[in-house]
Amino acid sequence: MNWEVIGIWLGALLSLSLYSFLYKDNPFYKFAEHLFVGMSAGYWVIYTIMNVLVPNWWQNMVPPSGGFQPIWIIPGVLGLFMLFRLIPKLSSYSRLSLALIVGTGAGLSMTAMLQTNALAQVHGTIISLGAGGGWFDWVSNIIMVTGVVCGLVYFFFSKPHEGVMGGAANIGITLLMVAFGASFGYTVMARISLLIGQTQFLLFDWLPTMGINL
Amino acid sequence: MAKFIEKLGTVDRRVIFLLMALAVILPLAFRMNLPIPIEEGPSKDLYDAIEALPPGSRVLLSFDYDPSTMPELQPMAVALAQHLMTKDIKIVSMALWPMGVSLGNEALTMVGDSLGREEYVDWVNLGYKTGGGVLIVRMGSNIQTVFPNDYDGNPIADMPVMEGVNKLGDFDMIISLSAGDPGIPAWVMMAGDRFNIPIGGGCTAVSAPQFYPYLGTGQMVGLLGGLKGAADYETMVRLEEDDAAPGTATPGMAAQSVAHLVIMLFIIIGNIAYLSTRQKKGGLR
Amino acid sequence: MMKTLVVLSLLLTAGGALAQGGEGLIECFTAQDAPNDAGGGIDLVWTLSLDAVPPDSIVLERKDGDGGWHSIAALAPLSGRKTDNELENGVEYSYRLVPYYGGIAQEPSAEVSAVPGKQWIHSGRVGMLVILTLICIIIMYFIEQGKRGKELFIRRIAGLTAVEDAVGRATEMGRPVLYIPGIMDMDDIQTIASMVILGRVAARTAEYGSPLVVPTCRSVVMSVAQEVVKASYIQAGRPDAFIKENISYLTDDQFGYAAGVDGIMVRERPAAIFMLGTFYAESLILAETGRSVGAIQIAGTAMPSQIPFFVAACDYTLIGEELFAASAYLSKEPKLLGSLRGQDVAKLFFMVVITLGVIAATVGEAWEPAARVAEFLRTITNVE
């Protein structure tokens, strides 16, 4: 018995406990679930301290090479404000920190989303219908462009989906369904891969510790 | 018989779970093997893009995943490292996910040792820093300020592999093995779109469809999707290099195929059952 | 470039050519301020003469204040470009290249110089700036219109008409309502949208009196959710019914969170489950478990890869932008309806750009002026 074997057993028993959920909720699952939640919460606390707060804040404010950078007090104070939520009287200070988080996030995603999810996609859709040359390319290109335009019509909210709009929206949602089906089908494989990975662990790492070699 | 079919349509989902488990366990336990044909597609595109790089080029390999997606992404890491190192391309690796560092190291050391490539000369692992997209943007202006040291704490400034690499723009290609956020989208948005560096990638099969738009617009040069992509790449690398170490993706594909068939069988059974009930009810919806 | 390489490799195999100094070897060596940066960068570009043997390496040298040359980088012979960073803005810097053959320095190239500076506008993003400004003006205009009381229509969104029923059903069955705001933090716009919807859902549960359970994956989301729900309960005149403990943090870990929420589902047996926000792989783990406990499920996300799973496992799914329309739909607040109208006009703008662009590109294959229109549209939608 060494640490490696103990590790394999811990992993295998916890995995099997979680798999038992597929049959129904049971004490093994409850145990593993509660342990998982607790351990991972603890992990992220340590992780945040060691990987963000120490290197990106503390070591900037008090560099190991000496000196003191007062500017870094500000994010520290805003961070502490976040914790003021625990003290009802002071909890409204946490809004200042929240405002910074939300504002930065909003500004950053506004440009990033517009660039990558909107403009780049529009740019990619501006193609010649004849691109590719063959009749089949024509068909594909027409489906592509109509699909994007009709899909967008489906997302119109301020006009009722009637008449031409309704027709286009209908084409749009139909196409979205095809896309969702495809996406689902494509994914199935990935999900199975994960199960394969875990099964390999149980079959080829865990069983051998009991002398069972497949 | 008809009643039996109807019953199948409402079968307890635990029966499905059991059959799925068997579909994966049996082929693995009995080591079933199926051949893999290579077709044109995003996997081949990535392979060709790397083939086109001259020896001595520099590629940034980012390990943006953790052990939960290892079955799919780790074989890619190994196959890519194998391809890049055989072609004498320098690899600078890093991770946007904390756990990616050790996984990447595992792959690079293993392949590097088998091909006689040296750490710090032919490859280096810069390690992990938090920040995702922000981090990438900062690397765009200067890598050293973001990663003064590699994962082991050695200053990168004097490493031969980092010679002439000061910012992202100095790389000939960036490849992200990505399990989610931050990952490929961050690289495409913050590095590819901003600094015009070709971006390649590998991802779980689930996220692959969402990156197809990037392939269509040329924002990405190629993509490995899931175990299939990994198995494709393994096969392509092995066609070139007979003595390359056998990969782990190929055996898994057999279990994959059987499990797929089982799911498809379920869908067919479900529909037969559904249609027969519907007919009985007089074709009502 | 390709051609240069081919010729070079031909020469290499032929061998025999003489090593050459920088003057004849390096052609078109230029230096200029690196574009679109915050300053401090100079781009250096050169090509190697086709008639010469490429050197083993090239060393880039910079002239310092004292007038001496200092090596700043050793480059691969075919690299052809280099950006020198961290320079002082407004100071002139001079550079030269020194080719090396077999470790022996040759005659340096001609000297070039440039002055680094910062740019006040990113030249590759002007098109986007114009479009963004336009979109913002449109949206703000319609928000104003809404505020002024202009009657605004909103189409039916199936998933949202069901909110009332779902909460009502939970009350009848005496079971809780479970609200899952996704796994991302407050800087994610979908999480923000989810918090706004949570406020509306909380208003309903306050009214109906069924408990509202919100497990979160992020601490900040937890504290925002507490604020939002509390505000809704106060507004509904039921501050006594607000239970802070029901809005709790589990763990930042994606699958730890999924395991915890699955546990809550099978033990609390909620009658209605809302899953609105940013979801990744945990989407189906949650949705299938929710389904197995017989809850009405209303899901919504803008993550293209997760929508299919919600569609397959939930009763109602808000697809993409519908998630962002939800707060307007549920509140019928004029300014939000106005914003929605503005979004529609923005989409219309993109549809027109696409349609025009495609027509122009297609016609452009035969008729030059149309091709120029298509090219223009491609340029403004291209962002560097």
Place this chain on the structure above:
Amino acid sequence: MRLAIPLTITFVAGMIMILQFFVPATQSLGESLQEWYMIVASFAIFLGAMNLITVHVHKIRFRAKNWKYSPVTIAGFAAMVLTGLFMGIETGRPFDFMFTTMMVPMGATMFSLLAFFVASAAFRAFRASNWRATLLLASAFIVMLGRVPIGSMIWNRIPLVSEWIMQVPNLAGQRAVMIGAAMGMVATSLRMIFGIERSYLGGTD
């Protein structure tokens, strides 16, 4: 007026982030802001941890349903935090050992549950109940076939058809979703930055 200061902070922070995208000269400002934001957001983790512990202590004290499992959560949390703080997080230390031998397999197991759920969801949801559902079913089926070697054994064009579905209708659908959602996000961001949407701050106007 107590919302005025937070709303100003949101506005300024949002504007800086937009500005630094278009004005290269302000990039360093944006970078510092993001660094700050990361620090502030990180502090909040203690808030969550406190909440988790309080909730479970509460459960134990009042003997709530399943309270017997609450000590497990607390013990797991304490084990990670204490070993991490006092014994280091390097490879080989208890923290790392527990992470790799317990947390990692548990995460992988939860993730792999999806294989089962995908099967049951497909079985139940993919019924040819109307023509639109039939299309969904058909495209899923073909793509699934195209992803495994057996597909090309049935008909050698299946991988091509599957690739076509992914590249044309799927791409069009994804693009429509992306463009639409981007508009929703731009509008929501705009409302946040200009303080039109403020319910996230809690309280009413």
